[in-house]
Amino acid sequence: MSTIERVGVSLEKELLGQFDGLIEKLGYTNRSEAIRDIIRERLSQDHLKNPQSRAVAAVLLVYDHHSTQLADKLLKLQHDCPLQVVATTHVHLDHHNCLEVIIMRGKVREIETMAGKMTSLRGVKLGRLNIVGTDV
């Protein structure tokens, strides 16, 4: 556990009141915890701007599992980069559609390239990428 420091922050009373209202709505019971979280979020945004940063990501793919050989192509893509794909979760959405969530680790640029390749496969209807920095 890292050493804890205590710093003082000056805020207009009105701003503080609005912030306390927001964090109560979000479920925070502690103001420091909320401020730490928005600081980490801001740091993470900055960290991920660098395509060379290390990161972990989830790619969400919605696809029609009747698409010919799509599952094979997805598996092949994942196995061509065995160091990066940590885990895959597959969910049946309805008769046609699946959601596949693929957790990957690597550099931001590599993750974006791999997510692009997966999304562009025929049969993949929607692809979303969510990256978080690992140096948090």
Add this chain to the structure above:
Amino acid sequence: MSTIERVGVSLEKELLGQFDGLIEKLGYTNRSEAIRDIIRERLSQDHLKNPQSRAVAAVLLVYDHHSTQLADKLLKLQHDCPLQVVATTHVHLDHHNCLEVIIMRGKVREIETMAGKMTSLRGVKLGRLNIVGTDV
């Protein structure tokens, strides 16, 4: 399988050239497929603007697994909404940090509320929410 229609689109030659360059870079082998994908993405954005829309989502949480009772609190939150949580994947990032990816189904507003509750738990360092529409 739904009926396929064929529509004609007029584009400036230069715009078409730029688009063909982009989709080749992204890995598409077929222009129709790429146009379908950006149409679906645009529809999905619009669909998710409505807090009552049905959606599926992945919440990514980075947390310190030494945090007292955090795992218990996360499990309790998930079990208090048993219909929504489809699957959870847990990944060890390093000695301190875990990534948990929680797949949920429900209305956009409910998903956002649940993601907020999870993110605001003490010990959760980063929370990200990625929602996709299910009517794709």
Add this chain to the structure above:
Amino acid sequence: MSTIERVGVSLEKELLGQFDGLIEKLGYTNRSEAIRDIIRERLSQDHLKNPQSRAVAAVLLVYDHHSTQLADKLLKLQHDCPLQVVATTHVHLDHHNCLEVIIMRGKVREIETMAGKMTSLRGVKLGRLNIVGTDV
């Protein structure tokens, strides 16, 4: 000027060091100022989620000024909502393209609708909307 309050925040030493590094890079000379800014940004995001919130916005439109009657149509749209459009700035980008930045005040939903109408006009190539809350 509103009353100033001083609150204490506990942070891990390492997190504080990373934050100090970021805000120095961004040009801040004062940590409280940086924390106030990210708090305001977070509040603003929440405020703008409500389509009924009051806001001020800039719409950026890139268009070909040779497009028949486009300038007239844009002007007409703006005059059909005289209370909302505060100011318009027009910039020549190159022989064909102009940038028009339209500053509007009103409710989030009204602003979004108006921005959509402008962007969908024939000849408008790109439209971007940037909304900020006015209760800051």
Add this chain to the structure above:
Amino acid sequence: MSTIERVGVSLEKELLGQFDGLIEKLGYTNRSEAIRDIIRERLSQDHLKNPQSRAVAAVLLVYDHHSTQLADKLLKLQHDCPLQVVATTHVHLDHHNCLEVIIMRGKVREIETMAGKMTSLRGVKLGRLNIVGTDV
């Protein structure tokens, strides 16, 4: 005016129906125009990922015009980069707050740096950056 090409796109009937519904809501009277717009938007996103790309941008600043010397500092920042700042529009929001919209041209990275410097000035409460590519 660039040459117009006509390409055929295959879409599921249901997807086409949903898209026609969306673009009618957005105010489009022509399907090609709507598809051109989402193609340009997608190209623009890709273009702006490269920090060396040429772009035009609007920075929105909300600030308290009672802040000591803030207007001077903002002007000085703008004059230190005379080639980039195209135009500035100033709007009074209420007794305390102003909105300033600053239109700049340059490379993506330079624009981001300048926007960061402006936002971090003491007295600037909110800063937003909206970049569009100029090769549209």
